Amino acid sequence: MTHREHKSVVIVGGGQAGLSVSYYLCREGLDHVILERHQKFHSWRSNRWDTFCLVTPNWQCRLPDFPYQGTDPEGFMVKDEITDYLDAFAETFDPPVIENCEVTKITQRPGGGYFVDSSQGDFSADQVVIATGGYDNPIVPPYAKTLDPSIQQMHSVDYRRPAQMPEGGTLVVGTGQSGVQLMEDLHLEGRDVHLAVGPAPRSPRMYRGRDATDWLYEMGHYHMTIDKHPNPEHAVSKTNHYMTGRDGGHEIDLRKFAREGVSLYGSVSGMDGSRIQFLPDLEANLDDADQSYVRIREAVDSYIDKNNIDAPTEPAFEKVWRPEQEITEIDCKKEGITSILWAIGFRPDYHWIDVDVFDARGRPVYRRGVCKTEGFYFIGLGWLNTWGSGRFLGIDEDSRYLVQQIAAKAKSTLQVAS
Template sequence: MREQRITLPARRIEAVVVGAGQAGIAMSESLTGLDVPHVVLERNRIAERWRSERWDSLVSNGPAWHDRLPGRRFEGVPGEEFASKDQIVEYLEQYAEQVAAPVRCGVDVTAVRRRTGESGFRVETSEGDYDAQFVIAATGPFQAARIPEIVPADSSLLQLHSRDYKNPDQLPDGNVLVVGSGSSGAQIADELQRAGRQVHLSVSAHTRPPRTYRGRDIVWWLGVLGLWDQQVPRAGAEHVTLAISGARGGSTVDFRRLAASGITLVGRTESFVEGTLRFGPRLAETIAAGDANYLEVLNAADAYVARNGLDLPEEPAARELGALPKCVTDPIRQVNLAESGITSIIWATGFSVDYSWLEVDAVDANGRPLHQRGISPEPGVYFVGLPWLTRRSSSFLCGVSGDAKYIAEHIAVQRNYIAYQPHSADLAASTR
């Protein structure tokens, strides 16, 4: 006898938040503050990506006094230090408890569709359906690991995305190529070199601000210079990675220093033919562009100090960049993997979003979110926690709450419109 599938009636709720990372928790806090009934659905655990999709030694890229949500400080982490990934997980769990976020873990949202003939949406999940007037996608920017189709998956190399890298002992014996020169790539390459591996680091376009300057951390400079509130990236810099590190107390990512430590810098990884990787020719120009960004920040900081008469110590040594290493002035254009002893490739090449479950008119033909300040063209659907959602800080712990509050206020206004019923006397008067 065929087993009959029992369909339970959908649970009704005003709003569904999808994802219980920092964006989902901040969103819940703002909805609760405006008395909007909601549920937060998380397919794994709170802050799952910090738990299982980061390397073991990772710490926050900003100091604890700054990289936090507004209603709680880190416990046991001095303000100028950098929280470990485990401390960040604990912090987000405690924050969710503090704001009484109605999180349901282990619930996978499989589809969101507009209801036929009724307002709102049917939210299909692994534990039954919800009918909701509003849906907020808070799944963040780190959804699908992006690996360029350069080296065949069936090659003899171990290929890992930075999402799956944990520590040097995870890799087989041999040398390593790290592809990507943002925060992840630079930090992983440095860790591997310190563990005794011979590392090639494939450098692509990046910005590399100073970790500190004139006694203040870069997060402070970005704040006073108004750069956290910058609303759009500069033309051509939309996908340029940020190279900064909080590891071992924090340091400026300096590619000259990495080269001096024994890491071989190479250009952008372009192709793989018969066991040989080929790299782009513009390594020196890429390093120079990163240097220019670094010096631009110093210039802006100096101007701010002078304009405001601040008593901050001068730091002329910060401008002494030093000579370019030989691997930059005379770059290696290709590497035979067998001859070089490279047995592993770490792809620190970023992520793409996955909104395949969002079956409404809120994404474009390529699956990218459509929105203005997090408000999608599909009435009732919102996004929060994405890079540059409203400004530079939107995807960071320090900035996501502002966007969440704005979206919650928009939802509160829409609730009033939806609930409005003209008084019968007023209606009669208006028709005379």
């Protein structure tokens, strides 16, 4: 029989979510271990580009008993500052992390609990927390294989700086937060940039004297729980509003970039050799993004009026550019495009979890991270409970709640055993 070290709790994933759970488990005196495939906070250290910075203000960084420590709460930490903050949090306690330890399988143990197999030994556990996030497999569509191999392809997870891209034009595909920031990164370097615009919404940055996220927090938007959301399925699947924290933070209006020379197209629909096809949805996607932008402004206006808040006024929104026609196909060679930068997201990978905690589409099923299968939990996913659940803002509340459930089950099990 395989020897297994037993722990009350095994946490899989050594990012901010896993270590936040560990922090509260340490306070409860529950023995546990964190199994991390790389090194703790790996994604922040290794999977970000050089000019990466937070999109939300520093004051939203609220790890357990360790809020943002710096002097610029309204600013936006850059990559090295983020990892310094995370490392400083880890130094406030002694998290039992095993690094370079890949979990290969989790199964239920006869009689209760779980078996956890890993590259550095096998464990048994009464309870298991999955804190691996949702960024395992970079998404690249199948038709990318049909593109002329002379055109370099890269996913955003591998992008670090413009110098990585060959001379010539780069087509950035995707307009979520990463896509628009990578587009700007290349544009500011004077590169020839093309952008395939998807249906992502956008947000104001500063509006009526304050950052839009400050207003939304004060308005209670970030306190809304998923069970109170009017359209929870849409909330979970919706792409985040794009803006940036770069150079002190600013909003991103793709129409302004078009005026500055960035070539805009609709959503990519196919590739064949050096040719790329697009849907005729550029103007619709720009309009939809602007509608989201305007709705946020209107919500803030309404809140200011309702509460008689003295705030500066803003000029009405105006569209500064619109496409003269919808381009539905280009030839990369004729356009001088020598590279594609994919920024259309990631998919989680749970193939190593052989436990009945998924729906028919392979998505984990839980309520506030607690699965129906006893002793099995998820944390660090968007809208686990609130908008901030997948971010620094909500991780303290989520991890504290989860450990309360873990501790209660551990106590109950101990009482039954005695």
